[in-house]
Amino acid sequence: MNQKTLQNCGKCGLCLNACPVYKILKEEQASPRARLQLIKAFEEDRLLSSPLLKEIISKCLMCGSCTGACPSGIDHYSQFMEMRQKMAKDHVENPMVKSMIWLLSQEYRTRLGAKMAKLGQKLVPERFKEKYGLGNIPLKRLPEFNITPFREAAEETISHGSKPAGTIVYFTGCATNYLYDDTGFSTLRILEHMGYRVIIPKKQTCCGIPLLFHGAQKAAKNNIVTNINALDLDAADTILVDCATCGTALKHEYPLFTETLGLDKTKVEKIASKVEDIMSFIQKRFHLLSFTKDSIEKVKATYHIPCHLKNSFGSHEQAQTLLNRLPCIVYSPADNADQCCGGGGSFFYEYPEISKQMVTKKIEGVKATLADIWLTDCPVCRMNLAGNMEEKNELQVVHPVKVIAPFLN
Amino acid sequence: MLDIKIKNQLIEVVGQNRYLDRKEELACFSYDAFIKEAMPDAVVFVQTADEVARILKVASEHKVPVTGRGAGTSVCGAPIPVKNGIVLCFSKMDKIIEINTADRYIVVEPGVVNADIQNALAPSGFFYPPDPGSMNTSTIGGNIAQNAGGPRCLKYGVTMDYILGMEVVLASGKIVKFGSKNIKDVTGYKLCSLFCGSEGTLGLVTQVILKVLPIPETVKTMLVTFGKLDHTARAVSDIIGSGILPAAMELMDKMTVNAIEDSSHLGLDRKAEGTLLIEIDGVKEACEKEMDNIIERVKKQGALDIQYAQTPEDRERLWTARRSAYGVFAKLAPDILSEDVTVPVSKVPVMIKRINKIGERHGLKIGVLAHAGDGNMHPLIPADRNNKEEWVRVEKAFDEIFHAAAELDGTLSGEHGIGLAKSDYLPLVMNKDTIELMSRIKHAVDPDNILNPGKFV
Ligand SMILES: Cc1cc2nc3c(=O)[nH]c(=O)nc-3n(C[C@H](O)[C@H](O)[C@H](O)COP(=O)(O)OP(=O)(O)OC[C@H]3O[C@@H](n4cnc5c(N)ncnc54)[C@H](O)[C@@H]3O)c2cc1C
Ligand code: SF4
Numbered sequence: 001m002n003q004k005t006l007q008n009c010g011k012c013g014l015c016l017n018a019c020p021v022y023k024i025l026k027e028e029q030a031s032p033r034a035r036l037q038l039i040k041a042f043e044e045d046r047l048l049s050s051p052l053l054k055e056i057i058s059k060c061l062m063c064g065s066c067t068g069a070c071p072s073g074i075d076h077y078s079q080f081m082e083m084r085q086k087m088a089k090d091h092v093e094n095p096m097v098k099s100m101i102w103l104l105s106q107e108y109r110t111r112l113g114a115k116m117a118k119l120g121q122k123l124v125p126e127r128f129k130e131k132y133g134l135g136n137i138p139l140k141r142l143p144e145f146n147i148t149p150f151r152e153a154a155e156e157t158i159s160h161g162s163k164p165a166g167t168i169v170y171f172t173g174c175a176t177n178y179l180y181d182d183t184g185f186s187t188l189r190i191l192e193h194m195g196y197r198v199i200i201p202k203k204q205t206c207c208g209i210p211l212l213f214h215g216a217q218k219a220a221k222n223n224i225v226t227n228i229n230a231l232d233l234d235a236a237d238t239i240l241v242d243c244a245t246c247g248t249a250l251k252h253e254y255p256l257f258t259e260t261l262g263l264d265k266t267k268v269e270k271i272a273s274k275v276e277d278i279m280s281f282i283q284k285r286f287h288l289l290s291f292t293k294d295s296i297e298k299v300k301a302t303y304h305i306p307c308h309l310k311n312s313f314g315s316h317e318q319a320q321t322l323l324n325r326l327p328c329i330v331y332s333p334a335d336n337a338d339q340c341c342g343g344g345g346s347f348f349y350e351y352p353e354i355s356k357q358m359v360t361k362k363i364e365g366v367k368a369t370l371a372d373i374w375l376t377d378c379p380v381c382r383m384n385l386a387g388n389m390e391e392k393n394e395l396q397v398v399h400p401v402k403v404i405a406p407f408l409n
Numbered sequence: 410m411l412d413i414k415i416k417n418q419l420i421e422v423v424g425q426n427r428y429l430d431r432k433e434e435l436a437c438f439s440y441d442a443f444i445k446e447a448m449p450d451a452v453v454f455v456q457t458a459d460e461v462a463r464i465l466k467v468a469s470e471h472k473v474p475v476t477g478r479g480a481g482t483s484v485c486g487a488p489i490p491v492k493n494g495i496v497l498c499f500s501k502m503d504k505i506i507e508i509n510t511a512d513r514y515i516v517v518e519p520g521v522v523n524a525d526i527q528n529a530l531a532p533s534g535f536f537y538p539p540d541p542g543s544m545n546t547s548t549i550g551g552n553i554a555q556n557a558g559g560p561r562c563l564k565y566g567v568t569m570d571y572i573l574g575m576e577v578v579l580a581s582g583k584i585v586k587f588g589s590k591n592i593k594d595v596t597g598y599k600l601c602s603l604f605c606g607s608e609g610t611l612g613l614v615t616q617v618i619l620k621v622l623p624i625p626e627t628v629k630t631m632l633v634t635f636g637k638l639d640h641t642a643r644a645v646s647d648i649i650g651s652g653i654l655p656a657a658m659e660l661m662d663k664m665t666v667n668a669i670e671d672s673s674h675l676g677l678d679r680k681a682e683g684t685l686l687i688e689i690d691g692v693k694e695a696c697e698k699e700m701d702n703i704i705e706r707v708k709k710q711g712a713l714d715i716q717y718a719q720t721p722e723d724r725e726r727l728w729t730a731r732r733s734a735y736g737v738f739a740k741l742a743p744d745i746l747s748e749d750v751t752v753p754v755s756k757v758p759v760m761i762k763r764i765n766k767i768g769e770r771h772g773l774k775i776g777v778l779a780h781a782g783d784g785n786m787h788p789l790i791p792a793d794r795n796n797k798e799e800w801v802r803v804e805k806a807f808d809e810i811f812h813a814a815a816e817l818d819g820t821l822s823g824e825h826g827i828g829l830a831k832s833d834y835l836p837l838v839m840n841k842d843t844i845e846l847m848s849r850i851k852h853a854v855d856p857d858n859i860l861n862p863g864k865f866v
C-alpha cells in the first residue's frame with residue numbers, strides 16, 4: 001500500500017459533508033475520513049481485519065464525492081478498492097452478493113440469468129410482486145428484461161455510407177444489453193444520424209466493477225481481459241459508454257489494476273484514452289445534429305447527475321449544457337441534481353435503509369421542478385429512481401438519448 | 410472498556426444503536442484534525458438535552474470522563490479524549506428549531522452544520538456571519554466551544570458576538586439556560602461568553618439562540634499585489650485607519666503565492682511579497698465609494714497590480730487562490746500544521762518577517778496566510794511526523810513563533826483554540842493568577858473534572 005498517499009490525509013474532515021452516506025447517518029465511522037484512518041490503522045497492524053472492519057469499508061457508494069472535497073488530493077477510490085480486495089479475502093460475502101458475482105463473471109450465465117429472470121417475472125403472481133423485491137425496490141417496479149439482449153438484436157458493425165464521420169466502438173454494459181435496450185437503440189439512432197460507423201463487439205462483457213467492489217479479483221480479471229481484447233480495435237476513434245460507471249471502469253479501474261492483475265499496460269492505456277461518455281460526446285458534436293422542423297411540443301425534463309459522471313468524467317457541466325440546447329425539452333434543474341441517489345452499484349440492496357433515505361430526498365427535490373420526465377445516464381441510478389417512485393406521481397425515468405433520438409431529422 | 414454496569418446505564422439512555430464500543434468504531438473517534446490521538450472507551454450519540462443530562466448523571470456518579478464532539482474538525486486536539494472515557498457526539502442532534510427573521514434570530518441544536526444554517530437562511534435573505542474555513546463540516550456546538558471565526562469576522566465579529574442565549578448541561582446533569590431572544594439583555598452574568606470558547610470543559614451546549622443578519626446587497630472583491638511586505642502592511646493600516654471596514658482582508662505571503670503557483674498556475678505574481686484579497690459589502694452606492702477610496706489608498710502605498718471582480722465568477726476566481734492555499738500546503742507533505750497566532754494589526758509585517766526567519770533557521774517551508782485586518786496569522790507548515798529529526802525542528806519553530814507573538818503583544822490563538830496543542834504555552838500570555846482563576850471556575854462547575862479533562866484547565 002502506498003504509505004505516502006495514506007498519510008497525506010490531514011484528517012481535516014472536509015470530506016465528511018461531501019459524503020452522501022455520512023450526510024444521512026451523521027456518524028464519523030460512516031465517513032471517508034474514518035475509512036482512511038481505519039485503512040491506515042490496518043496497514044500499520046494497529047487494527048486487525050474483522051467482519052466489522054469489512055462492513056465499515058463496504059458501507060460506501062464508491063461515488064468518489066469525497067475526493068472532490070479533499071484539499072490533500074487523496075485518491076479515496078483506489079484506497080477503498082484495494083482495501084475491499086483485502087477484506088473480501090478474509091471474510092465471506094453475503095449470499096446475495098455471492099450469487100451476483102457468480103452471475104456476472106460469465107457472460108453466458110448473465111444471459112441465462114436474464115432469461116430466467118424474464119421468465120420469472122412472468123411467472124411470479126402479482127401479489128408476490130408486491131411483496132418481494134431487491135433492496136428497497138419492489139419486484140413489480142424493477143425493469144422488465146429485454147426480450148432479446150441488445151447485443152444480439154443489433155448488428156455487430158453498422159456502417160452508414162462510404163465516408164463515415166469516424167468509427168465508434170460502443171461498450172454497452174450489462175444494463176443496456178439486458179435491461180434497457182431503449183438506451184441502446186436510441187444511441188445507435190443518434191450515431192447513425194451523425195454519420196458514424198459503429199462497432200458493438202459481441203465479445204464484450206460485464207465491465208467487472210461490481211466484481212471488484214466485492215473483491216472477486218479472479219472473476220473480474222477474466223471479464224477485464226475479455227473486454228480489453230474486444231475493445232482494443234485500431235479502427236476505433238472513440239470508445240463510447242452510455243453509462244458513466246462502466247466508463248469509470250475502462251477509464252480508471254483498468255489502469256488502476258493493471259499491475260495487480262497483470263494486464264497489458266499499453267492496451268489498457270490506449271483504451272482509457274479513447275473512452276468518452278455519451279453526454280459530452282454528443283455535446284461536443286452538437287453541430288452534427290439536425291432536429292425535425294415539425295413543431296415539437298416540449299416536455300419539461302429534469303436530470304439526475306450520476307456520481308461517476310461528475311467525479312470520474314467531470315462531464316456534468318457538459319451534460320447540462322447539452323440538455324439546455326435540446327429543442328425537444330425544457331430543462332428544469334433540481335436543486336439536488338448532483339446529490340447521490342443511493343444506488344451505488346450494489347449499495348442499494350446491501351444497505352436499503354440508508355439508500356432509501358437518499359432516494360427519498362432525491363425524489364422530493366425532483367417533485368419541486370414539476371418536470372414530466374426524469375433523465376439520467378446511469379442504469380443503476382435509473383433503476384433506483386424509477387423503482388422508488390410512488391405510483392401516483394409517477395415520473396418516467398429514461399436515459400437522455402431517449403429524448404434526443406426521436407426528434408432527429 | 411467501561412464497566413458493564415455503566416455501559417448498561419448508558420444504553421438505557423440512548424439505546425443500543427447509538428452506543429458504540431467496538432475497537433473499529435472507537436478508533437474513528439480518537440482523532441480530530443490535530444496530530445495526536447487517544448481512544449475513548451465508548452461513544453454515544455445524543456439527540457436531546459434530557460439524554461445529555463442523564464448521561465452526565467451516570468458519568469458523574471462513576472467519575473467517568475466525558476468529551477463532547479461535533480464534527481471533529483478542531484485543529485488543536487480539543488475533542489480528543491486524552492483521558493479516555495465517553496465521547497458524547499452531537500452530530501445527530503442537528504435540528505434547526507426556529508427561524509425568525511422578523512426578530513433576527515434562529516434557534517438550533519448543537520449538531521447543526523454551520524453551512525446548513527446558511528442554506529436554511531439564504532431563501533429569506535439572511536445569513537449567519539461566522540464563517541470558519543471548515544463551515545461545510547463543522548457544527549455550531551464546535552464553533553461555540555472554540556469561539557470560531559473566519560475571514561468575514563473582521564467586519565462582523567466572531568461566534569461569541571452572535572450568541573443570544575444557550576441551554577447547557579452541567580457536569581452534574583443539571584440543565585441551565587441563560588440569555589434570551591433579545592439583542593439587549595443584561596439580566597445577570599453574561600454566561601454565554603463564559604461557555605463560548607470553553608472547549609467543552611465547563612458544560613455541554615444543547616441548544617442555542619443565534620443572531621442573524623440580512624445578506625448585504627452588494628459585494629465587491631479585489632486582489633491587490635505589492636512588491637514589498639511593508640507596503641502591504643501600510644495599505645492595510647491605511648484602509649483600516651480611514652474608517653472603512655472591509656468584510657475581509659486576506660494576506661498571502663510570497664512563499665504561499667509561489668506554492669499556489671507551482672501547483673495550480675493561477676497567474677499570481679510570484680515576485681509580490683504581499684498579495685491582498687479585499688472584500689467589501691453593503692449598500693451598492695456605499696460600496697462603490699469605499700471601493701474608490703480603497704483603490705486610491707492601495708495605489709498610494711505602492712500597489713503593483715489591482716484586479717477587480719466584475720461578476721460572481723470573477724469573485725470566485727479571485728478567492729480561489731486564498732481558498733486553495735491550505736490544500737496546496739497539505740499536498741506538500743504527509744502532515745500539515747496550521748497555526749493561528751494573532752498580533753495587533755500594525756505588527757503583522759514584523760510577525761511575518763519573524764516567521765520567515767524562523768522557517769529559514771530551521772530549514773522549514775512556512776507559508777503565511779493572514780486575516781490581515783485583524784492580525785490573525787496562519788503559518789502553514791507541511792511536515793512529516795514520522796521524520797523524527799524534522800519533527801524536532803517543527804516543534805522548535807512553533808515554540809519560537811509563539812514566543813514571537815507574545816513579544817509583539819499578540820496572543821496564542823485567534824480562532825482555533827488551545828486544546829492539547831498550546832496548553833503548555835498559556836503562561837506566555839497569562840499570569841499564574843489568571844490561570845488559577847480559570848481553574849477555580851472549572852472546579853466550581855465541574856468539581857470532579859469529568860468534562861474534557863486533560864486540556865488547558
Ligand atoms: C480545514 C480547516 C479549516 C478551519 N478553519 C477555521 C477557521 O477559519 N476559523 C476557526 O475558528 N476554526 C477553523 N477550523 C477549526 C475548527 O473547524 C473549528 O474549531 C470548529 O469550530 C470545530 O467544530 P467541530 O464541530 O468540528 O467541533 P469538534 O472538533 O468536534 O470539537 C471542538 C470542541 O468543541 C467541543 N464541543 C463540540 N460540541 C460541543 C457541544 N455541543 N457543547 C460543548 N462543547 C462541544 C468539543 O468537546 C471540543 O472541545 C478549521 C479546521 C479545519 C480542519
Ligand atoms: S466514495 Fe462516496 S460514499 Fe464512499 S466515502 Fe467517498 S463520498 Fe462517501
Ligand code: SF4
Nearest residue numbers: 009010012013015070
Ligand atoms: S478531506 Fe482529505 S485530508 Fe481531509 S479528512 Fe478527508 S480525506 Fe483526509
